[in-house]
Each structure stands twice: as C-alpha cells, then as structure tokens.
Amino acid sequence: MSLIVDGVAKAMLSAKQDKQMVANFYDDALANLDREKPSAYVAKGIIAIARSRVSEEQGGFAAANLAVSTLNKLDITESFSSKSGLAPGIGAWINQSNLVLLAEDYFELTETLAPLFRDLSKRDLQQTQSLASALTHQGLRSLAQLGLAKGLQEELQKAKNSAGKSKPPATEK
Amino acid sequence: MVYQLFIKLLVVLAVLLIDPAAAAQEAKASPTTTQRPQSAQPKAPARTADGKAEKAPAVPAISLQEKEQIFQSTLDSVLSSAFQIEPVEYGIIVQIEGAALLWEKDRARANEVLANAWSRLQELMGDKGNSRLPKFGEKLSDADRARLRSG
Numbered sequence: 064m065s066l067i068v069d070g071v072a073k074a075m076l077s078a079k080q081d082k083q084m085v086a087n088f089y090d091d092a093l094a095n096l097d098r099e100k101p102s103a104y105v106a107k108g109i110i111a112i113a114r115s116r117v118s119e120e121q122g123g124f125a126a127a128n129l130a131v132s133t134l135n136k137l138d139i140t141e142s143f144s145s146k147s148g149l150a151p152g153i154g155a156w157i158n159q160s161n162l163v164l165l166a167e168d169y170f171e172l173t174e175t176l177a178p179l180f181r182d183l184s185k186r187d188l189q190q191t192q193s194l195a196s197a198l199t200h201q202g203l204r205s206l207a208q209l210g211l212a213k214g215l216q217e218e219l220q221k222a223k224n225s226a227g228k229s230k231p232p233a234t235e236k
Numbered sequence: 237m238v239y240q241l242f243i244k245l246l247v248v249l250a251v252l253l254i255d256p257a258a259a260a261q262e263a264k265a266s267p268t269t270t271q272r273p274q275s276a277q278p279k280a281p282a283r284t285a286d287g288k289a290e291k292a293p294a295v296p297a298i299s300l301q302e303k304e305q306i307f308q309s310t311l312d313s314v315l316s317s318a319f320q321i322e323p324v325e326y327g328i329i330v331q332i333e334g335a336a337l338l339w340e341k342d343r344a345r346a347n348e349v350l351a352n353a354w355s356r357l358q359e360l361m362g363d364k365g366n367s368r369l370p371k372f373g374e375k376l377s378d379a380d381r382a383r384l385r386s387g
Contacts, residue, residue, distance in 0.1 A: 139323070173326065177333065188303070188306070201322075202323070203326075205321060205330045208313075208314050209311075209314055209330065212307050212310045212311050215303050215306060215307040215310075216307055218303060
C-alpha cells in the first residue's frame with residue numbers, strides 16, 4: 064500500500080499539486096498504517112513514506128519516529144533463514160526480477176533502515192542520533208547508527224572535495 | 237537468506253576493491269539532481285513584531301571535526317558490539333556494512349571485520365544443519381543435484 068501511496072504522491076508532486084495536499088495525503092497514509100497491527104510490513108511501509116518525506120521540515124522525523132515505535136513493538140528474534148518458504152539451497156538458484164514478487168526482499172528492513180537514517184542525519188544529526196538510540200533491537204539500532212555514520216562520511220567527503228576545489232593553485236615564484 | 241548474505245558479502249568486497257578514486261570521479265562527472273542550489277535554502281528569517289529577526293531554528297551547527305569524531309565513535313561502538321547481535325544474520329550484515337564504511341580509513345581492520353563476518357557466515361551455514369548443502373567453494377555432487385531437482 065505504501066508503494067502505491069508513494070507513487071501517487073510523487074505523481075501529485077510532479078503534476079505540480081499543492082505541497083500541503085501531498086503532505087496531507089502522506090499523513091493520512093501514515094495514520095492508516097499506525098492503526099494497523101504492528102508488523103514488519105507496516106514498519107517497511109512507514110519507512111518508505113518517511114524516506115519520501117525526509118526533505119520536509121518535520122514530516123520526515125515524525126514518520127521516522129512512528130517507524131521506530133512500530134519497530135520497537137516487533138519481536139525480531141527468529142532467524143531469517145528459518146523463514147524461507149523454499150527448500151534449503153533452492154533460493155539462491157531462483158531469480159525473480161519482478162519487484163512485486165520480491166516485495167519482501169526489496170523492502171527488507173535491513174536494506175531500508177540505514178538509508179533512512181543516512182538521509183535524516185543530513186537534516187539534523189542530533190535528532191537522528193537520539194532516534195537511532197531509541198531503537199530497542201540491537202541489530203536494528205546498529206544498522207540505523209551505521210546509516211547515520213554513512214551520512215556523516217558522505218558529508219565529510221563532500222566537504223573534503225569542496226575544500227580541495229576551492230584551494231587556490233600554488234603560485235610559482 | 238544465508239545465500240543473500242553470502243552474495244552481499246561478495247558484492248561489498250567487489251565494490252570495495254574497485255578504485256575509490258574512480259568512483260569519486262564518476263560521482264563528480266554525474267551532476268546530482270537531488271542537491272539543491274544554495275539559493276533554494278530557507279530564505280530570510282521571520283521577523284518578530286518589533287521588526288527584529290527571529291532566531292534560526294535550534295539546530296546547532298556541528299563542526300567537521302566533531303562530525304569526524306562522531307563518525308569514528310559510532311563506527312567503533314557498532315563494530316565492537318556486532319558479535320552480540322541476535323539473530324546472527326543481523327550481526328553479519330552489520331559487520332559487512334561497517335567494514336564498507338571503514339574501508340577507506342583502515343583497510344587492514346576492514347579486512348579483519350570482513351574475515352570475521354565470513355567465518356560467522358560459514359558457521360551459520362553449518363549450524364543450520366544444511367548437511368545437504370555443499371561446502372563453500374565446492375561444486376554440487378551429482379547426487380545433491382538430483383536431490384535438489386526432485387525437491
């Protein structure tokens with residue numbers, strides 16, 4: 064559902080619709096997700112919307128906050144490999160190029176959480192730090208912190224590159 | 237999932253082994269569309285009733301040095317506790333991602349972390365009771381192949 068919401072919202076934006084209307088649309092989608100029973104799917108949906116809202120003043124953090132509280136309600140103790148519906152060894156040999164069929168892999172929590180925190184860290188580092196440390200699952204918390212570190216690394220690299228560019232060429236004597 | 241982890245590990249290794257300078261050059265060559273021009277940043281601050289400019293929202297500016305320190309301490313603390321993470325798969329992913337971040341600064345340590353992730357992955361593959369699976373680097377035997385085909 065979040066994919067559809069996101070697609071529609073992006074279409075609205077590209078059709079030069081009022082930004083407030085798009086924000087309200089996202090808010091409604093988040094409110095619906097908030098009413099759902101917490102699950103990995105719901106969390107992934109909220110993360111998808113949060114990533115689309117990172118550029119907003121507070122919308123990104125509000126959605127990320129909701130994602131963290133949903134993730135904290137999940138029980139992530141079961142091993143991944145025990146969840147596969149395929150016989151052992153078969154999964155690696157099956158190639159599905161359709162993202163709809165691969166929705167679970169495509170939106171694997173581990174793949175989406177770090178980029179969200181990377182983007183958030185560029186907006187407000189301290190708020191992102193406290194949000195990351197609010198995750199109770201150590202694995203997810205570590206991934207969020209790595210996402211934050213990735214954002215910092217990118218910013219440092221950018222600063223380094225621009226400093227290198229602005230350096231005046233050495234004058235010959 | 238274990239295979240996905242294995243593939244992820246291989247992909248990270250492949251990416252890390254590519255010359256980072258080439259990647260930087262590529263990034264320089266392709267203009268970023270997401271980057272906003274300076275002029276698009278928030279405009280003039282709002283003014284109070286008496287005409288004075290209001291204070292900017294309280295997002296304290298952090299120096300590059302502080303950012304560097306935060307980056308290093310975050311990475312160190314995450315990597316030092318990665319071995320405690322359960323389920324183990326999460327721990328392995330954290331190690332792989334952490335090693336990718338560490339690569340430019342400290343390749344020796346990044347290699348160490350990757351080697352550790354690799355051995356944990358091998359352990360995990362053994363632990364899952366996958367006696368049906370071949371060992372790393374070994375080809376499937378005909379018997380295994382026939383068994384997989386029959387489901």
